[in-house]
Every structure is written in structure tokens, then in C-alpha cells.
Amino acid sequence: xxxxxxxxxxxxxxxxxxxxxxxxxxxxxxxxxxxxxxxxxxxxxxxxxxxxxxxxxxxxxxxxxxxxxxxxxxxxxxxxxxxxxxxxxxxxxxxxxxxxxxxxxxxxxxxxxxxxxxxxxxxxxxxxxxxxxxxxxxxxxxxxxxxxxxxxxxxxxxxxxxxxxxxxxxxxxxxxxxxxxxxxxxxxxxxxxxxxxxxxxxxxxxxxxxxxxxxxxxxxxxxxxxxxxxxxxxxxxxxxxxxxxxxxxxxxxxxxxxxxxxxxxxxxxxxxxxxxxxxxxxxxxxxxxxxxxxxxxxxxxxxxxxxxxxxxxxxxxxxxxxxxxxxxxxxxxxxxxxxxxxxxxxxxxxxxxxxxxxxxxxxxxxxxxxxxxxxxxxxxxxxxxxxxxxxxxxxxxxxxxxxxxxxxxxxxxxxxxxxxxxxxxxxxxxxxxxxxxxxxxxxxxxxxxxxxxxxxxxxxxxxxxxxxxxxxxxxxxxxxxxxxxxxxxxxxxxxxxxxxxxxxxxxxxxxxxxxxxxxxxxxxxxxxxxxxxxxxxxxxxxxxxxxxx
Amino acid sequence: xxxxxxxxxxxxxxxxxxxxxxxxxxxxxxxxxxxxxxxxxxxxxxxxxxxxxxxxxxxxxxxxxxxxxxxxxxxxxxxxxxxxxxxxxxxxxxxxxxxxxxxxxxxxxxxxxxxxxxxxxxxxxxxxxxxxxxxxxxxxxxxxxxxxxxxxxxxxxxxxxxxxxxxxxxxxxxxxxxxxxxxxxxxxxxxxxxxxxxxxxxxxxxxxxxxxxxxxxxxxxxxxxxxxxxxxxxxxxxxxxxxxxxxxxxxxxxxxxxxxxxxxxxxxxxxxxxxxxxxxxxxxxxxxxxxxxxxxxxxxxxxxxxxxxxxxxxxxxxxxxxxxxxxxxxxxxxxxxxxxxxxxxxxxxxx
Numbered sequence: 001x002x003x004x005x006x007x008x009x010x011x012x013x014x015x016x017x018x019x020x021x022x023x024x025x026x027x028x029x030x031x032x033x034x035x036x037x038x039x040x041x042x043x044x045x046x047x048x049x050x051x052x053x054x055x056x057x058x059x060x061x062x063x064x065x066x067x068x069x070x071x072x073x074x075x076x077x078x079x080x081x082x083x084x085x086x087x088x089x090x091x092x093x094x095x096x097x098x099x100x101x102x103x104x105x106x107x108x109x110x111x112x113x114x115x116x117x118x119x120x121x122x123x124x125x126x127x128x129x130x131x132x133x134x135x136x137x138x139x140x141x142x143x144x145x146x147x148x149x150x151x152x153x154x155x156x157x158x159x160x161x162x163x164x165x166x167x168x169x170x171x172x173x174x175x176x177x178x179x180x181x182x183x184x185x186x187x188x189x190x191x192x193x194x195x196x197x198x199x200x201x202x203x204x205x206x207x208x209x210x211x212x213x214x215x216x217x218x219x220x221x222x223x224x225x226x227x228x229x230x231x232x233x234x235x236x237x238x239x240x241x242x243x244x245x246x247x248x249x250x251x252x253x254x255x256x257x258x259x260x261x262x263x264x265x266x267x268x269x270x271x272x273x274x275x276x277x278x279x280x281x282x283x284x285x286x287x288x289x290x291x292x293x294x295x296x297x298x299x300x301x302x303x304x305x306x307x308x309x310x311x312x313x314x315x316x317x318x319x320x321x322x323x324x325x326x327x328x329x330x331x332x333x334x335x336x337x338x339x340x341x342x343x344x345x346x347x348x349x350x351x352x353x354x355x356x357x358x359x360x361x362x363x364x365x366x367x368x369x370x371x372x373x374x375x376x377x378x379x380x381x382x383x384x385x386x387x388x389x390x391x392x393x394x395x396x397x398x399x400x401x402x403x404x405x406x407x408x409x410x411x412x413x414x415x416x417x418x419x420x421x422x423x424x425x426x427x428x429x430x431x432x433x434x435x436x437x438x439x440x441x442x443x444x445x446x447x448x449x450x451x452x453x454x455x456x457x458x459x460x461x462x463x464x465x466x467x468x469x470x471x472x473x474x475x476x477x478x479x480x481x482x483x484x485x486x487x488x489x490x491x492x493x494x495x496x497x498x499x500x501x502x503x504x505x506x507x508x509x510x511x512x513x514x515x516x517x518x519x520x521x522x523x524x525x526x527x528x529x530x531x532x533x534x535x536x537x538x539x540x541x542x543x544x545x546x547x548x549x
Numbered sequence: 550x551x552x553x554x555x556x557x558x559x560x561x562x563x564x565x566x567x568x569x570x571x572x573x574x575x576x577x578x579x580x581x582x583x584x585x586x587x588x589x590x591x592x593x594x595x596x597x598x599x600x601x602x603x604x605x606x607x608x609x610x611x612x613x614x615x616x617x618x619x620x621x622x623x624x625x626x627x628x629x630x631x632x633x634x635x636x637x638x639x640x641x642x643x644x645x646x647x648x649x650x651x652x653x654x655x656x657x658x659x660x661x662x663x664x665x666x667x668x669x670x671x672x673x674x675x676x677x678x679x680x681x682x683x684x685x686x687x688x689x690x691x692x693x694x695x696x697x698x699x700x701x702x703x704x705x706x707x708x709x710x711x712x713x714x715x716x717x718x719x720x721x722x723x724x725x726x727x728x729x730x731x732x733x734x735x736x737x738x739x740x741x742x743x744x745x746x747x748x749x750x751x752x753x754x755x756x757x758x759x760x761x762x763x764x765x766x767x768x769x770x771x772x773x774x775x776x777x778x779x780x781x782x783x784x785x786x787x788x789x790x791x792x793x794x795x796x797x798x799x800x801x802x803x804x805x806x807x808x809x810x811x812x813x814x815x816x817x818x819x820x821x822x823x824x825x826x827x828x829x830x831x832x833x834x835x836x837x838x839x840x841x842x843x844x845x846x847x848x849x850x851x852x853x854x855x856x857x858x859x860x861x862x863x864x865x866x867x868x869x870x871x872x873x874x875x876x877x878x879x880x881x882x883x884x885x886x887x888x889x890x891x892x893x894x895x896x897x898x899x900x
Contacts, residue, residue: 011664018747022550049859083850085605086833092602093828096753098745099651099674102658108666118748135752135820142554144750170613174645174652174678175825176834178613208862209870218871219878245880287880288864302857309861317864337841341609345845363620363633367842374620381623408611410618410631410839417624432656432668436615436630462658465666497664 003034003457007497010457016102018113024126024146026114028158030059034454035110036158037447040201045194047205048296048303052194058157063150069193070148074131076192080185081132087185090177091128094118100169100179105440106162109458117169117179120159124186127152157195160186162455164444165298165330166403171436183445188300196299200446203295207307212257212291221287224260225273232270235528237520240277242285245318249284250355252315255326255372256292256484264504265487267526268327271511275376278385278516279356283324289314292331293484297338298446305342308334311369312346322352323369327505329483330444332371332411333404340367357382371405373414373482376510380421386515391522392423393532397509398476399428400463400490401438402483412436415482415506422513427474433466441481443489456489457496464497471498478502480509551751552740558751559758562813563806570805573798579805580784581793587812594819599827608848610841613834615651619843633840645835649679674738681731684724685760687711688767691722695778696785719771729764732757756823759814766807776801 003010019026030036036058045053056064066072081088100117102108107115114120122144129136129145136145146152165180190196203213210217216224225242233239243249255272259265276283289310296303315323325335340346349368352361359378361370379385399419405411412435419426433439442459443452470476479494479501481487490503512525524530569579616627628637629644644650657671687707694704712720736757739749770776780797781804787794818824830836850856868875868883876886 007664011660014660016658016660017743023747079856082605083608083856085602085607085831086611088605089602089828089831089833092598093822093825093832095822095825096745096748096750097652097674097678098742098748099655101744101748103656108658113744113747116744116748122748133820139751142551142751144752167613170834171615172651172654172656174649175829176613176645176651176832178611178834181611181834208859209867211867217874218880219874222878222880247881287875288867302859305857306859306861310864313861313864335842337611338609340841341846341848341851359621361620362843363618364842366845369842377624378621381621407614410614410616410627411620412617413624414620430668437654437656461664462666465664468664 002492003453003496005454010454011461014109014111014458016107016111022141023113023119023122024141027151028154030154030158033059033451035162035452035458036455037161037197037199037449037452040194040196040198044198044202044205045196048201048208048299048306050194050196050201050299050303051192054194056194058154063153063195065153065193065195069153072192073148073153073189074127076189077128077131080188081128084181084185086178086181090121090182091125091132093175094121094125094177095175096122097174099172099174100177103169103172104179105164105166105168105442105462106455106459109442109461110455114155114159115162117163117173117177120163121177121179121182123152123155123159124182153190153195156186156190160190161197161447162459164403164440164442164447164459166440166444167407168403168437168440171407184297184301187298188302191300197446197449199449200295200298203446204299204303204307207291207293207295210290211286211288211310213293213295214257214261216257216261216290218287221260221285221290225285228260228266228269228273232273232526235270235522235524235526236274236516238274238277238516238518240273242273243283244285245287246284247318248320249282249318250321251281251283252289252311252318252320252323253283253285253326254289254292254311254323256328256331257290258293258484258488259326262484262488264491264502264508264527265484267508267511268487268505270526271505271507271509271514272326272372274511274514274516275385275507278514279379282355284318284320286314286318288317292326292328294331294334295446297330297334301342304334304338308339309343311335311339312343312349315346315368316348321350322364323349324352324372324375325369326372327482327484327507329402329404329485331404331484333408335367335369336409339369354378356384371411371414373411373418373506376507377414377417380418387422387510387513388515389422389424389513391512391525391531392509393425394525394529395423395478395504395509396425396427396474396476397423397478397480397504398426398467398470398474399434399506400441400467400479400481400486401434401436402481402486403438403440403444405482406436406438410436411482415480418506418510419480422509427470427476429466429470433462439463439466441483441486441490441493443493444485448485448489453492457493460489460493461497463490464493467494467501468498471501476501478504480504480506482506551749552754554751555754555758558755559762562759562810563762566806566809567802569809570802576796577793579809580796581788583809583812584788585793587815591815591818595824595827598819598824599831602828602831606849607833607837608850610837610839610846611833612837612839612841614839615654618839632838633843634838638836638838642830642836646829649675649682651835652678673734677731677734680727681735684727684731687724688722688728688764691724695782696789698782698786717772721772725764725768725771729761729768732761732764736761752822756814756817756821759810759817763807763810763814766803766810770801770803770807774801774803776804
């Protein structure tokens with residue numbers, strides 16, 4: 001997986017100066033590949049009962065739309081304006097101050113003016129004005145109103161699937177206009193006439209059927225975990241428990257399916273298994289709810305709800321007390337901001353309480369689901385696990401805040417606290433690129449495909465650039481993150497913009513540092529890479545930026 | 550296009566006002582009928598608009614979090630940028646409305662040599678935006694001198710503060726100058742910042758030009774052209790006390806332009822983006838506490854079956870499909886396998 005253009009060549013194509021032509025007069029060229037995704041497969045679309053399943057592709061002349069597609073979308077828009085105050089308000093109050101313009105990673109990486117969040121939203125707003133406001137009806141283009149033509153629809157498809165719903169623009173907007181919300185609803189509208197992408201629809205259909213995006217069936221799930229158990233045994237000499245679909249366990253653990261199937265996610269999985277074993281945690285995995293992520297949230301509120309419903313249903317069936325969730329980004333946006341409203345309140349569960357420290361997670365007392373980094377930070381604070389941070393001395397880390405936990409939750413300190421306790425070398429990227437101002441990996445919200453590679457590299461450019469900065473100045477050699485999509489796509493971004501830096505998970509580092517009762521002397525880390533021995537320990541270069549524990 | 554249209558529109562409005570001033574017979578139209586109409590449209594329009602917004606429910610609590618959330622007791626929460634209580638939300642909103650907290654974060658991305666990007670701080674938009682809004686508010690409040698009798702107590706204080714430096718005769722009000730300077734900046738920014746120019750519409754230029762015209766005519770009347778303030782006040786008080794009077798002939802045409810444009814502003818306000826004034830208070834990403842996992846948020850249409858058509862694929866359906874495989878993998882089952890297990894059970898079934 002790599003792009004033909006070299007980074008500096010790609011960089012040179014970026015021009016923040018917009019074209020002469022009015023934005024309503026420019027269109028999308030689907031002939032040029034590399035910056036959009038292919039259409040949803042009819043089987044997947046049909047499997048989750050979504051409208052208009054058919055074979056089609058964006059680069060084809062005929063999108064095989066229903067005859068009354070405009071009517072369907074406008075009716076859908078009318079309905080959603082009445083259902084969502086956010087939408088109604090965001091259609092009305094933007095003053096086009098432009099503060100959001102250069103906050104979007106896709107704009108920074110492409111210079112395409114329609115990737116300025118304000119114009120992305122105007123694509124929808126212009127239609128809203130034309131249909132729902134008098135000024136728009138009377139004055140048209142002058143006040144930014146245009147009819148919903150096929151050409152406009154093409155732009156909707158192109159640009160609403162060129163937004164990763166990262167919400168960075170929303171942090172800077174003086175009115176809190178949230179492009180993620182606008183994109184969310186625009187995609188929902190397009191879905192009404194069968195306009196969607198396969199990398200969203202097929203995982204969603206898989207998840208509906210098998211419980212996870214990758215379509216792994218129950219026996220495959222068991223195999224994967226057993227494989228991980230064997231690997232972990234080789235590294236630590238300890239054979240961990242593997243409770244799956246175990247009724248009456250105290251805690252249900254749910255994590256993205258990529259954790260047990262992808263790399264470098266897998267090393268984080270080994271970290272979880274080691275940690276839970278060491279704690280003798282009474283927990284269980286579930287094959288039915290074997291997916292933390294929710295690609296339904298990239299389709300519509302409807303599909304998001306149906307997929308998310310498995311969490312509470314499975315917790316109830318298994319009779320657990322509360323739910324613990326693994327490292328993921330949009331998964332946590334859904335859990336934190338939607339799950340309780342969509343499928344709760346889960347009164348059959350108990351307020352989460354750490355069986356190890358006794359800490360009651362008051363911040364999750366209604367939704368009853370705790371983030372693994374909250375759980376682990378609490379363990380470390382209470383000194384309930386033994387750690388040897390020097391086992392991570394071959395790493396010098398920086399931390400990538402994933403968009404959703406950062407801006408849809410505010411989970412900023414917990415991972416940093418853990419990292420600083422399990423490793424000795426840690427340097428932050430510049431302030432404008434972390435925490436609430438963090439940059440997206442460029443592939444979130446279902447855009448992480450091969451066919452979309454150029455746009456992903458463009459969107460990943462701000463992040464790659466910040467990583468390069470700490471690589472060159474501080475000797476950083478691993479980018480830690482807590483998101484399955486990040487782990488899947490940042491390696492490509494980093495290889496392209498900042499080669500020589502690896503990508504890993506926070507709990508991978510925990511697993512490396514964790515001293516397990518009865519373990520053999522560790523020769524390697526969880527990646528099977530040899531550890532730096534104390535006697536041969538070379539000082540990892542550029543330790544100046546290191547922050548104290 | 551939008552710019553030219555707006556300039557012409559403002560010019561036409563000014564000509565209308567001059568005509569109104571020149572034809573005595575039209576004076577009651579400009580000083581009586583129009584103001585009542587404008588005030589009515591403004592009040593009704595704003596209420597209708599806000600009610601329309603308020604009528605749409607807030608189905609999900611989608612706070613944009615801009616700081617550390619409330620979690621473990623020993624982790625310091627950022628209570629203003631990520632509030633978890635009503636008090637925190639009030640604080641966040643106050644910062645947002647009074648000081649434009651979000652805009653204060655503004656940065657400017659610049660492409661540098663090689664493949665570098667730099668993000669510089671840029672506070673100009675924030676500074677001039679704030680200058681405009683505060684100046685406008687204070688200028689508006691100072692105008693109570695002209696339409697309230699007796700003059701409210703705060704007017705004196707504001708005038709003293711505003712004329713603090715005691716420059717010139719009559720004393721120069723800082724906010725008057727601030728208003729015009731800020732508006733000029735905002736206007737020029739729309740013309741000279743290529744990105745902002747690209748997104749600007751007539752509905753962006755027009756209100757700026759309108760406000761510039763209002764501020765300019767106001768300043769002209771205060772510092773350069775003598776107007777009969779007593780007569781003007783009689784008109785204003787007459788309107789607000791519902792005893793409108795025919796304006797005295799001594800009132801300057803500048804007043805007619807100023808006053809007419811203010812009426813246009815009132816009429817234009819509720820149907821324009823200027824409604825952001827009310828909208829900012831309702832913005833769900835800002836005015837909701839980030840307590841999603843702590844407190845249940847109800848969605849009034851959560852049971853809308855037409856909207857949520859897709860139902861959860863149940864565990865029973867799942868086990869029915871995979872029972873044989875699950876048994877083979879040693880997983881516990883809800884129901885026992887009844888028939889002889891088929892070897893090719895891994896094949897995807899037709900749905």
C-alpha cells in the first residue's frame with residue numbers, strides 16, 4: 001500500500017488559494033481515482049434493510065436512483081429538521097466567518113475549498129435554503145441557495161465521504177456548529193436513496209449478522225483468542241484464562257474486532273489478556289457482541305442503534321454487572337454520547353465498581369460502561385499492578401489523541417497517566433495537534449480504503465507532519481493511540497509522512513511493562529522484539545522532552 | 550457578485566431615505582409607520598425563529614468536549630471547556646457569549662518549506678469580532694438617551710466610561726470608533742482573505758455594509774453635522790410611548806438615513822444569519838453538560854418505528870445460525886443442537 005506520488009510532490013499540489021470559479025459552478029471528477037470510496041454492495045445494503053440495494057459505482061454515468069430521489073431526500077431533510085435541533089440550528093446560524101476553514105485535515109492536505117467545513121456544510125445548507133427559506137427561493141445563488149440536482153448530489157457523496165466526523169472544526173466554531181453532525185445527517189439522507197460506500201455498509205452488515213465488522217464467526221473468534229493466548233504464553237510463560245460467553249461473569253469486555261484480527265491492534269489485545277489475567281478479573285468476552293466499533297454510526301442513527309443494542313442485550317443475557325470497553329475512537333463516541341439514549345437506561349446493570357481497587361466509576365453510573373484507560377489508570381493510581389517501565393525503553397513514544405475520545409468525551413489525561421507510568425520515554429507533539437485540537441488519522445468514519453488512498457494521505461498529512469516533528473527533534477519511534485481505525489491506518493500515514501515510526505496501543509505498553517505473577521524472564525516485548533537489557537542499555541536518544549511520572 | 554449586489558442594495562436604501570427626508574409628506578411614513586412595522590417584525594420574527602428552533606428537540610447530547618472530562622476523582626477536570634454540571638455549562642456559555650471562547654482558540658495553518666505545516670496563533674478575527682459586538686452593545690445602550698425619558702441610570706455610566714479619554718468636543722466615544730474600525734476590518738477581511746471571499750454571500754456583505762452605513766451616519770451626526778437632538782428624542786419617545794408625533798422640520802436628513810437603515814436592520818434581522826445572536830444560546834454542542842454516562846438523556850422520538858426500522862439481530866437468531874459451529878468451538882449454548890451437525894455450516898446462509 002503506497003502512493004505513487006512522493007510526499008513532497010503531493011505536498012506541492014496543495015494550494016490554499018481557492019479557484020476563480022464560484023463554488024456552485026465547480027463539480028466533481030470521478031474519473032480521477034484515489035479520493036473517494038466505492039459503492040456499497042447490494043448484498044450488504046439489503047442485509048440491513050437499507051433502501052435501494054443495487055450494483056452501482058460513483059464513476060458510472062447512471063447511479064440508478066429512484067425516480068423521485070429528490071423528493072425522498074427533501075422529505076427526509078424536512079423530517080430531520082424537525083427531529084434534530086442541531087440540524088435546524090446549524091442550517092440557520094452560520095455566519096461564514098471562516099474560522100473553521102483551515103482546521104480540517106482534509107482542507108490542509110488538499111486545499112480543496114469544499115473541504116473547508118463551512119463549504120462542506122454549505123453543500124447541504126444551499127439546498128436547505130432553496131427549499132425551506134423564502135430568501136433562498138427568491139434570490140437563489142445570491143444568498144447561497146441552489147437546487148438539489150444530480151450534480152449537487154455527486155458533490156454530497158464526494159465531500160460528505162471526505163469528512164471523518166472528527167469535530168475539530170467544531171472546537172473552533174464560535175457557535176459550536178458541528179460538521180460531524182451535518183455529515184452524519186447528510187449521509188443518512190443519501191442512504192435513503194441508496195447512496196453509500198461499501199467500506200461502511202459491509203462492515204455494518206457483517207456486524208449485524210456475526211457481531212463484528214470483520215464477519216468473524218463464533219468459532220473464528222475463539223480461534224483468534226486462543227492463538228493470542230498461545231503467543232502470550234510464548235512471551236510470558238503464562239497461560240491466561242479465556243472466558244468467552246461466560247454467564248454470571250462480573251464484567252463484559254467489548255473491544256473492536258480489529259484487536260483480535262489486525263496488527264498492530266493485536267499487541268494491545270495481548271496487553272488486555274495479560275492484564276486481566278494478572279488481576280484475576282472475573283470477566284467474559286462475547287462472540288455475539290464481539291465488536292466495539294459501530295459502522296452503523298457512519299450510516300444512520302437507525303443502523304447505529306440496531307448494532308449498538310447488542311451491548312446491553314448481551315450484558316443482560318450473560319448477567320454481568322457492568323461493561324468494560326477497549327481502546328477505540330468512534331466506538332466511544334457512540335458509547336459515551338449515544339448508547340444510553342439509544343438503548344438504555346440499563347437498569348439491570350450495577351454502577352461500575354472496580355473489583356480490584358473498589359473505585360466506583362461515578363462518571364459511568366447511568367450508562368454502566370467504563371473505558372479501559374479509566375480502569376487501568378485507577379489500578380496504577382492505587383498501585384495494584386507491578387510495572388517495569390524499562391521494558392519499554394526501546395520505545396520513545398508520543399500520543400495521538402483519537403478524535404472521538406478527545407472531542408466527544410474528553411478522555412485526555414487517563415491515557416497519558418498510564419503511558420507515563422509504563423514507559424520512560426514520552427514526548428508530546430505540539431499543542432496545536434493534540435488533545436482537543438488533535439488531528440484525525442484521515443481515515444475515520446469509514447474512509448480507510450485502498451481506493452481512497454490519496455485522500456487519506458492528504459488527510460493524514462497534518463498528523464504525519466506532527467509525528468515527523470517529534471521524530472526529528474526528540475527521537476520518537478512509536479506513535480501510541482487508542483483507536484482501532486488509527487491503528488489500522490496510521491501506519492500507512494506515518495510510513496508516508498514520517499517513516500521509521502511505529503504505531504501501537506496504550507495497553508500494548510501496559511502489557512510490556514506488566515510484571516505478571518510467575519512469569520518467566522521476558523526476552524521480548526509483545527511484538528517479539530528483543531528488549532533492551534539493563535547492562536547493554538543504550539540511552540535512547542533525545543530524552544530531553546521526557547515528562548516525569 | 551454578492552458584494553456588488555449588497556453595495557447597490559445599500560445605495561438604493563440610502564437614496565430612499567434621502568427621498569423620504571426631502572419629501573415632508575413622507576415623514577410620518579419614515580418616523581411612524583415604518584418604525585412600528587420594523588419593531589413588530591423584529592420582535593415577532595425573532596420569537597418565531599427561536600420558537601421554531603426550540604420546537605426541534607435535542608435527541609442526543611452531542612457536547613463538543615474541549616478539555617478533560619470528569620472521570621476519576623484525582624484527575625483534574627476542565628470544568629469550563631468540558632462541563633459536567635449546569636453551573637459549568639453556564640460558565641462555558643458565558644465565556645462563549647461574552648468572550649467568544651471558541652474563536653479565541655483560532656489558529657492559522659501555513660504551508661512551509663519541505664513538507665512542513667505551521668499553526669500560528671491568530672487572534673485578529675477574535676479581537677475585532679469582540680470589539681464589534683461589545684461596541685455595538687454599548688452604542689445601543691447609550692442610545693437609550695434618545696428614546697427613554699428619564700434617561701436610564703446606566704447611560705451616564707456608559708458615557709463616562711466610553712468617553713474616558715476626553716478627547717475632542719464633543720467627547721469622542723471609544724465604542725463609536727471601535728464599532729466602525731471593527732466593521733471595516735470584518736468587511737475588508739471578506740474581500741482580501743481569499744478563502745473567506747470564496748465563501749462569502751450577499752447575505753454576508755449586506756449586513757456588514759448596512760451596519761457600516763448606520764455607524765457612519767451616526768458618527769457624522771455626533772461629530773460633524775448639527776442635528777436637532779431634542780426633536781429627534783421627541784420622535785423616539787413618541788414612538789415608544791405609543792403617542793407618535795409628526796417630526797419637526799429641523800431634523801437633519803442624516804437622521805433619516807440613519808434611522809431608516811436601523812429600521813431596515815430590524816426587519817432584516819430575524820430572517821438573516823444575524824439570528825446567530827439567539828442561536829448561540831441553543832447550540833447543543835455548547836449548552837449541554839458532558840455527563841452522558843452519568844445521567845440518562847431522553848430522546849422524545851426514540852420509539853419512532855418509522856425512523857428506527859432496523860431491529861437488533863437477536864442473540865437467539867445469532868445462535869440459531871451458528872449453533873453447530875459454536876458447539877464445535879466449545880462455546881456454551883442457550884439451546885442444544887437438535888439435528889446432526891452439518892459439516893459445511895460455515896457457508897454464509899441466504900438472507
